[in-house]
Every structure is written in C-alpha cells, then in structure tokens.
Amino acid sequence: MKEIEKYVKPYDASFTTMVPTNFVKFFRTCKIWQLFRFIMINIKMLIVVRKSH
Amino acid sequence: MARVVVLGGGVAGHTAATFAADWLGKDHEVVVVTPNSKWNWIPSNIWVGVGQMSKEEVTFDLAPVYQKAGITYKQAKALSLNPEGNASGDKPFVTIEYTGQGKTGQSEEVTYDYLINATGPKLNFAATPGLGDANGLGEFTVSVCTADHADHAAHEFAKCIEKMKKGERQKFLIGTGHGMCTCQGAAFEYIFNIEHELRKAGVRDLADMQWISNESFLGDFGIGGLHMKRGGYAASSRLFAESLYSERGVKWLIGAHVNKVEKGKVSYELLDGSMGEEEFDFAMLIPPFAGVGLKAYDKAGEDITATVFAPNGFMKVDAKYDAGAYENWKASDWPRTYQNPTYKNLFAAGIAFAPPHPISKPMSSPNGTQIFPTPPRTGMPSGIIGKAVAHSVCDLIKKGPSAHLHEASMAEMGAACVASAGKGLFDGTAAALTVYPVVPDFEKYPGLGRDLDYTFGEIGLAGHWIKHILHHLFMYKAKLNPGWTLIPE
Numbered sequence: 001m002k003e004i005e006k007y008v009k010p011y012d013a014s015f016t017t018m019v020p021t022n023f024v025k026f027f028r029t030c031k032i033w034q035l036f037r038f039i040m041i042n043i044k045m046l047i048v049v050r051k052s053h
Numbered sequence: 054m055a056r057v058v059v060l061g062g063g064v065a066g067h068t069a070a071t072f073a074a075d076w077l078g079k080d081h082e083v084v085v086v087t088p089n090s091k092w093n094w095i096p097s098n099i100w101v102g103v104g105q106m107s108k109e110e111v112t113f114d115l116a117p118v119y120q121k122a123g124i125t126y127k128q129a130k131a132l133s134l135n136p137e138g139n140a141s142g143d144k145p146f147v148t149i150e151y152t153g154q155g156k157t158g159q160s161e162e163v164t165y166d167y168l169i170n171a172t173g174p175k176l177n178f179a180a181t182p183g184l185g186d187a188n189g190l191g192e193f194t195v196s197v198c199t200a201d202h203a204d205h206a207a208h209e210f211a212k213c214i215e216k217m218k219k220g221e222r223q224k225f226l227i228g229t230g231h232g233m234c235t236c237q238g239a240a241f242e243y244i245f246n247i248e249h250e251l252r253k254a255g256v257r258d259l260a261d262m263q264w265i266s267n268e269s270f271l272g273d274f275g276i277g278g279l280h281m282k283r284g285g286y287a288a289s290s291r292l293f294a295e296s297l298y299s300e301r302g303v304k305w306l307i308g309a310h311v312n313k314v315e316k317g318k319v320s321y322e323l324l325d326g327s328m329g330e331e332e333f334d335f336a337m338l339i340p341p342f343a344g345v346g347l348k349a350y351d352k353a354g355e356d357i358t359a360t361v362f363a364p365n366g367f368m369k370v371d372a373k374y375d376a377g378a379y380e381n382w383k384a385s386d387w388p389r390t391y392q393n394p395t396y397k398n399l400f401a402a403g404i405a406f407a408p409p410h411p412i413s414k415p416m417s418s419p420n421g422t423q424i425f426p427t428p429p430r431t432g433m434p435s436g437i438i439g440k441a442v443a444h445s446v447c448d449l450i451k452k453g454p455s456a457h458l459h460e461a462s463m464a465e466m467g468a469a470c471v472a473s474a475g476k477g478l479f480d481g482t483a484a485a486l487t488v489y490p491v492v493p494d495f496e497k498y499p500g501l502g503r504d505l506d507y508t509f510g511e512i513g514l515a516g517h518w519i520k521h522i523l524h525h526l527f528m529y530k531a532k533l534n535p536g537w538t539l540i541p542e
C-alpha cells in the first residue's frame with residue numbers, strides 16, 4: 001500500500017477513484033497466475049480477431 | 054495486365070500491397086510508392102523512446118521484401134492524382150517525387166488501373182506554435198511517432214535520468230499537443246513506460262509526472278471510452294484509467310488544448326474556457342493528424358481536390374459525411390468498402406480514409422475552441438481494412454467491374470490493443486484490451502454502445518508478454534517470412 005500512501009492525497013483527483021490493493025498488485029506480476037491469464041487473454045483476443053475478419 | 058498502385062508502405066499499405074501481390078500473382082503488377090526505405094513497427098517506438106529497443110529492432114529495409122514479393126517499389130512520395138488522366142491521355146495516373154533510389158527530387162507519372170491510398174497521417178506539428186513547423190518536430194518537445202523521433206526522445210530521456218542521478222528534480226509532461234489530437238493511447242503508453250524506467254533507475258522520487266490531454270474524461274482514448282465487466286458491474290474505462298494514474302503517481306489535466314509551446318513551458322486552454330500554463334523539463338506531446346496533402350486534378354487540369362479529399366486532407370470514401378450533430382450519429386455512417394464515391398477505382402485504407410465524424414462527443418470551450426479527440430484508426434483496423442480493400446481490388450481485376458466489394462466497417466469489427474505500461478520480462482505490465490465494435494453502436498447495444506462479452510481489459514505481466522510477442526510476430530509477418538499469410542492483422 002506504499003504507493004497509495006505516497007500518491008493519494010485527500011480531496012485530490014486521485015482520492016475519488018479506486019486504487020489497487022497489495023493483493024491485486026501481487027497477482028499482476030505473479031508468474032503462475034499471469035501464465036494462466038496469458039492463455040485466457042489470447043483466447044479472448046483470438047475470438048475478437050475472428051469476429052472482426 | 055492490370056496495375057495496382059499502393060500509396061504508402063505503412064500498416065495498411067504494406068498489408069494491402071503484399072496480399073494483392075500474393076493473390077494476383079505474376080499476371081498483374083503491384084506498385085508501392087512510399088517515401089521511406091524502411092518499414093517501421095510503430096507500436097514498438099514506445100520502447101525505442103525509453104531506450105529499451107533500438108531503432109534497428111523496430112525497422113527493416115523494404116527493398117528486399119518487395120523484391121521477394123514481386124512488387125515494384127518506388128521510394129517516392131505521391132504529390133497528386135489525375136483520376137481522369139490528362140489532355141494527352143485517358144489513363145489515370147499519380148504524380149510522384151522520388152526520395153531515394155538515386156533519383157531524389159525527380160518526378161514521374163505512374164499510371165494505374167486501381168489505386169489504394171494508404172498514406173497515413175501527416176504529423177501536423179505546425180498546428181501548435183512551438184510544437185513544430187512545416188519541417189516537422191520543433192526543438193522544445195520530443196515525439197515517438199517515428200523511429201527517428203523515438204530514438205531522439207530516448208537520448209533526451211537519458212539526459213534527464215543523468216540529471217536526476219545527480220539529485221536534480223525533473224518534470225515530465227506527456228500527452229496531446231493540440232485540442233484536436235488522436236492517438237492518446239501512444240501517449241498513455243509512453244508516460245507509463247517513462248515512469249517504469251524511472252523506477253528501474255532508482256530516481257522515481259525525483260520525478261513529477263503530468264499528463265495533459267484533450268479527452269473530456271480520462272480513458273476516452275478517442276473512442277468515447279469503453280465499459281468492461283468487473284465485479285458484477287459494467288465499469289467505465291475512466292475508473293480504470295484514473296486508478297492507474299493514481300497508483301503510479303501521475304497527475305492528470307484533461308479537456309486541454311495546448312495552444313503554445315515554449316522552452317520548458319506549454320500554454321493551454323481548458324474546456325471551461327480557463328487558460329493555464331504548465332512547466333516541464335521533458336515533454337512528449339502527440340501532434341494532431343491531417344491528410345498528407347495530396348492534390349487531385351481532372352482531365353482539363355482543374356483542381357478537384359475538394360471532390361476527392363475531405364477538408365482535413367483524408368480521402369473521401371463510402372461514409373455518410375452529412376450525419377450532422379452527435380445525436381444523429383449512427384454506426385451505419387461508417388464506411389464499409391472504402392471506395393471513393395466519385396472514382397470507383399480509387400480506394401483508401403488505414404488512417405488515410407476520411408471518417409464520417411469523430412467517435413468521441415465533440416466539445417468546445419466557451420471561447421469556441423474545439424477540444425475533443427479525433428477518431429483513432431489503430432493497427433488492427435488499419436490492417437483489416439488494407440486487406441479488405443486489396444481483396445476488393447483483386448476481385449475487380451479478376452472477376453470484372455461487377456465483383457462484390459469486401460466490407461470492413463469499424464462499426465462492425467473489434468480491435469485488440471495492448472498498451473504497454475512498462476517493459477520487463479518479469480516486472481513489465483501492459484493493459485490488454487479488446488473493444489467490440491470499435492465504433493460504438495448504440496442502436497444494437499443501447500446504453501453502452503458495445504458488446505460486453507467481447508469488450509474486456511486487464512493489466513498485468515501477461516499483457517506485456519503478448520505485446521512483446523506481437524512485436525516479433527508482426528515484424529515476422531511484414532518481412533513475408535514463411536506462413537505470413539496465416540498471421541491475422
């Protein structure tokens with residue numbers, strides 16, 4: 001939560017949006033989870049690519 | 054034997070020319086007229102601009118590729134079209150001026166049976182005083198729009214890092230350099246790549262990061278924003294964009310028309326009519342885009358540029374240009390075949406076609422200054438349109454003038470886009486997005502304009518891996534290596 005402490009200031013524009021927790025940030029670069037997401041995103045993208053051609 | 058002339062060897066032109074040459078074989082001729090000797094995978098210029106890739110890694114020589122494909126390559130820029138020929142003949146032709154091949158400055162008339170205009174954008178730096186002039190980029194800011202610009206940006210960025218390592222604070226200003234810009238996505242990628250590199254260099258605490266753009270809300274991206282399913286909600290791209298900017302300590306200024314750039318300072322006007330100034334040590338501001346300024350003449354030599362091209366210089370195609378106000382806009386306004394309505398053997402592809410109107414809602418300040426994003430035509434739609442147009446032209450040649458034209462409306466196709474937020478095999482991240490359709494269709498999808506089953510996005514390392522793989526995949530494809538036709542646009 002260091003980023004939140006550093007960058008989010010009360011009543012700044014950054015105060016009224018959502019900011020990621022450590023949990024979310026961990027999974028963004030967690031290799032095993034991201035490998036799974038890599039497969040899922042590729043499948044989703046290929047479906048959109050197929051629909052568009 | 055028919056001759057197809059393709060103007061522009063970028064994403065759309067290269068796709069159109071290479072597929073046309075493949076489908077037509079040796080019975081017909083494909084000519085590419087493009088001023089550069091190299092092809093550039095423009096999306097990776099972002100990484101060149103932060104010193105994470107070299108110019109050489111994102112470009113390659115066009116001549117050997119076109120020789121392999123049997124394409125006649127003229128390193129030249131097109132100046133004007135004569136779609137009816139001239140007094141000495143009926144054959145349509147394009148006047149070109151060489152920029153290389155030992156003929157620099159020489160002009161030539163190249164006749165054609167079919168012409169595909171894929172000349173992309175003119176980077177209109179001259180639109181904002183101080184951002185540049187008719188010769189291009191000015192001295193106060195940097196750009197990542199070409200590989201050379203990005204290389205220069207990387208050197209300037211390295212100088213900032215050096216200063217910061219000596220304890221000097223630096224302010225980074227990144228965004229759009231005019232009220233009528235598009236391509237916010239490229240600036241988005243650049244600011245987060247800069248921020249990522251500053252962290253890696255251990256100097257992030259000495260940096261002030263400031264975003265400035267003409268979007269009326271963060272996350273508009275020139276497509277009126279988008280919604281994604283998240284936690285049981287259909288959440289706006291605004292939420293995700295604001296979240297990322299907050300998380301990474303980037304302040305944002307939106308609804309801004311930059312009206313002047315000076316050394317270390319920009320002046321701007323906001324949508325509410327107020328004026329302001331923002332100082333910087335390093336600035337990358339995307340210029341507005343215009344058509345490349347091709348002229349057109351009829352048989353008698355009369356100027357018919359206004360018949361063939363829209364006032365912004367992009368080529369008129371089968372779009373509905375008289376749709377009027379935002380409230381009247383429909384998905385069906387968007388072109389399907391990209392055929393010029395006056396001259397049926399003229400087509401446009403990629404950024405070169407004139408859109409019927411923006412996608413984002415037009416807005417202006419109380420002073421009458423227009424401040425809103427113009428419509429983007431990103432890589433995937435540009436490639437798909439290039440291929441569809443090449444298909445139509447090949448069918449017209451092989452099956453005759455009654456052949457059915459292929460269709461590729463941006464209101465019926467989706468786009469996959471991967472926006473890098475920092476490069477690194479294990480610590481990089483990128484926002485992987487798809488939107489379907491690119492142009493929202495509020496009749497088919499009332500309320501949000503898009504199909505939520507096919508519009509999604511998420512940020513993470515997987516996105517970065519995809520972006521990196523796409524770099525190699527598209528370089529491989531553009532070089533026409535074995536199996537290139539199987540790789541989708």
Ligand SMILES: Cc1cc2nc3c(=O)[nH]c(=O)nc-3n(C[C@H](O)[C@H](O)[C@H](O)COP(=O)(O)OP(=O)(O)OC[C@H]3O[C@@H](n4cnc5c(N)ncnc54)[C@H](O)[C@@H]3O)c2cc1C
Nearest residue numbers: 061062063064065095096131172173239403404430431432
């Ligand atoms: C920094 C940056 C990052 C980007 N990142 C992404 C991304 O991640 N994903 C994505 O989908 N899109 C991205 N884009 C957008 C993408 O680059 C464009 O959508 C795409 O290049 C458009 O293709 P085009 O063929 O219309 O134009 P271009 O690729 O620009 O090609 C136009 C060609 O025409 C040539 N030309 C110019 N004038 C003439 C003339 N008079 N005669 C003949 N030829 C001429 C030019 O030299 C060029 O070769 C990015 C753009 C930028 C600037």
